[in-house]
Amino acid sequence: MSDTGFFQKLPRALPGLALIIITMVVIRLWVEPWMAHTKVFGMQKPLTDAFHLNYILLGILMGLLYRNVIFGGKIPAIFDDGFKLSRLMIKTGIILLGSLYTVQAIVQLGSMAIFLIGGFVIMTIVMVLWLGTAFGLDRSMIAVMANALSICGVSAAVATSPAVEAKASHVAYAIATILGFGILTMFISPFIGHALGLTDLQYGAWIGTGILNSGQVLAAALAFNPNVAPGTAVSVAEIWNIMRVISIPFAVFAVTIWYWSGKTEDSGGGQKKSLGTLLVEKFPVFVIGFLAVVMLTSMGAFGDVGLKGGPAASDTIKMLRVWMQWIFGFGLVGLGGYISIAELRQAGGTPLKLGLIVGVTKYVLALLVVFAIKDYLVAI
């Protein structure tokens, strides 16, 4: 449960929260409608049609601008605590996304996602361990990079670090590398998806597998199609993403075994934890909340979901989807505020080279695999 420190800090979060909310309100109520009707150089609405700009991308860009341009590289103390609520909003939105699925849909989509995600997680870990060793990187650094690149970026890197004696600099390099690569993929993926004519299902499966960080998967999915409904890109990508997040404890387990099996001398620096403790400590509990909402939806607690061919969505479901869009919008303004260009410059040298090789391989391979199995992907 949330600690008392959270409630003591909450009033201090109000200015930052207000800035995030005002930013998203201005974007959705004024900027987006303006973009949808504007005419530039004779082109009708070029910002939405040619650049695929929507409230999600604009929100992230505004967060990025706040931190790196308007506030000179650092969120001011008065707004800082408000921006720290961004991940809470994203996790809340993901839990509410459970109202898009039924148990049957989760089983159908999830069983396919398990094979694809499982295969890619294993392939990425093996590739990083092999390449990292070939490049002569520190063993702790390789272990952190392996899970950072294979699962969900920041959480996986941090979850792995205590088990493999990683130093703060190892975690920093890994996070900077994956965030830098992830930001690039977050912005280019919607363009590639539209250019290739991918369906929401194909696009969701691709980015849910190929993009490294959970927040960036969400952003890239909503940037492709801002609608939140069964069958849209975000509904597919998040199932893939949740399957990947669930695999964190198992990947930490596997990489830890690799680390200690080849360890020949004590290097100090990190704290050891038993593997059982890691499995219990690192399970992402918000996934249980997501599954609980799926169960409630399947039992009809919120009325009809509005799947294609079925009854229209209930008022409760419709309103939940509107709220989800706003919650994700707020969360992603905050996410943009956490992208620091200065911190990304920490990445460099061999870890960056390793990250780019593996990241690009995974990103491209995921697209090829999705194309290869597109006839077997199940729509919900």
Next chain:
Amino acid sequence: MANTGSETIGAAGDKSKMTLFKDDRAEDFGAIVVSILVIATVMVLTMNKPAAQPAPAAAPAAPAATTVAPATAPMAPAEPAKK
């Protein structure tokens, strides 16, 4: 660096955390609580509204919220991307 699962890239300590919560686990529970509040609010707000009308293309015997497409070909999404 005391890893709690929520640090930014820079220095260790409370200032570098990306969350107001103690750690990732506490934030997960916080998200569950906020979700419950959102769902409760939405349910109260829509409690007295009349039930939604069936969609024109709805199959008469389609079970509520359980219909899944055949595994042979991808269906068009319910709300396709705006081109």
